[in-house]
Amino acid sequence: MRSAAGVPDLVRQARDGSPRAVARLISMVEDVSPRLREVMAKLAPHSGNAWVIGLTGSPGVGKSTSTSALVKALRARDLRVGVLAIDPSSPFSGGALLGDRIRMQDHALDPGVYIRSMASRGHLGGLSWATPQALRVLDAAGCDVVLVETVGVGQSEVEVAGLADTTVVLLAPGMGDGIQAAKAGILEIGDVFVVNKADRDGADATVKDLRNMISLAERRQPGDWRQPVVKTVAARGEGVEELMEALDKHRAWLAESGELRRRRLRRAADEVETIAVTTLRERIGDLRHGRGLDELAERVVAGDLDPYTAADRLVDAVSSA
Amino acid sequence: MRSAAGVPDLVRQARDGSPRAVARLISMVEDVSPRLREVMAKLAPHSGNAWVIGLTGSPGVGKSTSTSALVKALRARDLRVGVLAIDPSSPFSGGALLGDRIRMQDHALDPGVYIRSMASRGHLGGLSWATPQALRVLDAAGCDVVLVETVGVGQSEVEVAGLADTTVVLLAPGMGDGIQAAKAGILEIGDVFVVNKADRDGADATVKDLRNMISLAERRQPGDWRQPVVKTVAARGEGVEELMEALDKHRAWLAESGELRRRRLRRAADEVETIAVTTLRERIGDLRHGRGLDELAERVVAGDLDPYTAADRLVDAVSSA
Numbered sequence: 001m002r003s004a005a006g007v008p009d010l011v012r013q014a015r016d017g018s019p020r021a022v023a024r025l026i027s028m029v030e031d032v033s034p035r036l037r038e039v040m041a042k043l044a045p046h047s048g049n050a051w052v053i054g055l056t057g058s059p060g061v062g063k064s065t066s067t068s069a070l071v072k073a074l075r076a077r078d079l080r081v082g083v084l085a086i087d088p089s090s091p092f093s094g095g096a097l098l099g100d101r102i103r104m105q106d107h108a109l110d111p112g113v114y115i116r117s118m119a120s121r122g123h124l125g126g127l128s129w130a131t132p133q134a135l136r137v138l139d140a141a142g143c144d145v146v147l148v149e150t151v152g153v154g155q156s157e158v159e160v161a162g163l164a165d166t167t168v169v170l171l172a173p174g175m176g177d178g179i180q181a182a183k184a185g186i187l188e189i190g191d192v193f194v195v196n197k198a199d200r201d202g203a204d205a206t207v208k209d210l211r212n213m214i215s216l217a218e219r220r221q222p223g224d225w226r227q228p229v230v231k232t233v234a235a236r237g238e239g240v241e242e243l244m245e246a247l248d249k250h251r252a253w254l255a256e257s258g259e260l261r262r263r264r265l266r267r268a269a270d271e272v273e274t275i276a277v278t279t280l281r282e283r284i285g286d287l288r289h290g291r292g293l294d295e296l297a298e299r300v301v302a303g304d305l306d307p308y309t310a311a312d313r314l315v316d317a318v319s320s321a
Numbered sequence: 322m323r324s325a326a327g328v329p330d331l332v333r334q335a336r337d338g339s340p341r342a343v344a345r346l347i348s349m350v351e352d353v354s355p356r357l358r359e360v361m362a363k364l365a366p367h368s369g370n371a372w373v374i375g376l377t378g379s380p381g382v383g384k385s386t387s388t389s390a391l392v393k394a395l396r397a398r399d400l401r402v403g404v405l406a407i408d409p410s411s412p413f414s415g416g417a418l419l420g421d422r423i424r425m426q427d428h429a430l431d432p433g434v435y436i437r438s439m440a441s442r443g444h445l446g447g448l449s450w451a452t453p454q455a456l457r458v459l460d461a462a463g464c465d466v467v468l469v470e471t472v473g474v475g476q477s478e479v480e481v482a483g484l485a486d487t488t489v490v491l492l493a494p495g496m497g498d499g500i501q502a503a504k505a506g507i508l509e510i511g512d513v514f515v516v517n518k519a520d521r522d523g524a525d526a527t528v529k530d531l532r533n534m535i536s537l538a539e540r541r542q543p544g545d546w547r548q549p550v551v552k553t554v555a556a557r558g559e560g561v562e563e564l565m566e567a568l569d570k571h572r573a574w575l576a577e578s579g580e581l582r583r584r585r586l587r588r589a590a591d592e593v594e595t596i597a598v599t600t601l602r603e604r605i606g607d608l609r610h611g612r613g614l615d616e617l618a619e620r621v622v623a624g625d626l627d628p629y630t631a632a633d634r635l636v637d638a639v640s641s642a
Contacts (some may be wrong), residue, residue, distance in 0.1 A: 041629070041630065048622060085613075094401055132628070133628070265619060268618035268619075268622050269615065269617070272607065272635055273632075275631075280601045284597060293594065297590035298589075301582070301586055304365070305356075306361040306364065307361055308357070308596060312595035313592075314594070317595050318642070319639070319640025
């Protein structure tokens with residue numbers, strides 16, 4: 001039975017640790033619920049606590065396994081963990097566990113872990129629109145850490161870096177990933193690099209390639225972050241402790257350097273801008289369906305208004321809407 | 322030597338038939354000149370006379386040759402003709418004659434013909450932003466007919482249909498175009514179909530395929546337009562008279578049915594909307610570079626403003642800009 005709870009109740013339940021309330025709030029984000037505005041207003045005072053870690057990499061590098069290993073390590077510290085698995089290729093949304101999320105079921109019964117899959121190809125610009133708001137839900141619900149996992153395809157890896165405090169780029173030996181990394185601009189977005197499946201042939205060569213590229217690419221100032229490369233075999237838990245150490249160091253650096261605040265300000269500015277542009281586009285759409293734009297078009301066709309002056313009037317109408 | 326003429330002078334010179342003045346006005350469109358607004362205001366009272374014919378088709382069907390043959394036929398009627406050749410793949414703009422425009426040089430010395438190549442991949446949404454304004458220049462400069470030629474690749478063929486009063490879709494025998502036509506939705510956008518290079522094997526089969534597809538696709542009401550299929554060998558001028566007849570019939574139908582007015586209203590509405598959205602985006606960009614958005618982002622990060630309320634304030638700031 002679906003509860004008919006109002007937004008304040010849902011937010012209180014989510015903060016009390018109800019996975020069902022968290023699920024409903026994230027569904028409201030995905031469905032662009034008319035009550036989303038109320039949800040975000042109630043969440044705002046409780047946000048800014050979670051450490052957001054983005055994980056990205058090509059298919060097959062072991063992202064799910066690595067995420068699962070990190071969840072385990074974070075739970076050993078008794079931290080509450082949220083996982084957002086973004087599927088940039090799926091047009092379908094929903095909170096169902098995906099096939100490759102099977103390993104996550106290790107944590108399915110743990111009340112300290114909340115796992116959610118999201119499709120990014122939604123109505124309103126995907127990752128950039130819905131993900132920050134889903135992060136707000138998990139943050140306000142008391143997650144100490146939120147892991148955002150996405151396949152490194154096209155723009156999504158750059159987007160995930162824009163959403164995260166710390167971005168982990170995963171590679172695997174023998175996939176030509178080193179060269180791909182340079183091409184795709186992964187060097188710029190990664191705060192921590194992981195060569196997973198490090199028991200395979202070529203792992204050391206991949207690590208070496210990567211370190212070379214990092215030292216070639218960097219123009220470091222004193223106090224800048226030095227991107228580490230960590231070897232893991234996530235499926236056996238090997239190297240996960242070293243990865244956690246690297247992550248902790250990055251978090252400490254973020255706080256000391258002021259970079260955490262800069263990243264969060266940039267993220268908030270992006271989020272606000274995206275919502276504002278969406279609002280303005282919707283208002284123009286409303287005017288189009290109404291009569292406002294038709295009347296302007298008639299005057300343009302008649303030649304008694306030029307298109308710029310007509311656009312000014314449309315902007316004025318949008319502004320006073 | 323470049324004349325330092327003001328906008329009113331340029332517009333008057335363009336209307337008096339100066340190709341140089343027309344060229345400068347179209348360059349102002351391509352360069353998004355700050356004086357564009359003044360240009361469009363001066364042009365507005367003189368617009369709406371030109372018959373805009375769009376020509377589209379895959380590479381190799383003979384678009385340039387067909388355009389050239391149409392220019393010749395229109396000049397024989399003593400009509401002033403403008404040609405806009407849109408290159409959707411080129412990131413470069415400019416008024417230079419392209420390599421495949423060589424045939425157009427037949428008309429290069431004819432003062433009754435104005436030919437211009439434009440790149441559509443400009444800053445602001447390409448075809449949909451710059452082309453309507455270039456059309457306005459040619460229209461106000463006294464062109465009786467403007468031919469807009471574009472390669473049928475991706476969305477550009479649909480866009481050209483949105484810009485034209487009459488859309489001509491060109492095909493050639495043996496290119497599998499019939500099936501492509503159905504796939505690409507060309508059947509919906511074409512007012513007149515041309516099978517060019519009709520002296521080649523398979524021309525009749527292509528015509529037959531096309532006619533079949535047209536009769537299958539149509540749900541015609543009394544008074545609706547029946548899309549004709551014309552065979553041409555444009556390089557030898559064969560079939561061009563029949564093509565002109567089909568175009569004349571379509572023009573007459575446009576006027577009688579009220580469709581001309583409907584199409585022009587829709588086109589003006591699209592143009593006004595595009596300019597308005599661009600204006601709003603620029604204003605948001607200005608706020609981003611200024612301090613407005615930063616202050617909102619700080620309050621969002623601090624948790625005393627939710628992103629929707631912050632976006633509302635951004636929209637208000639944009640609206641009163």
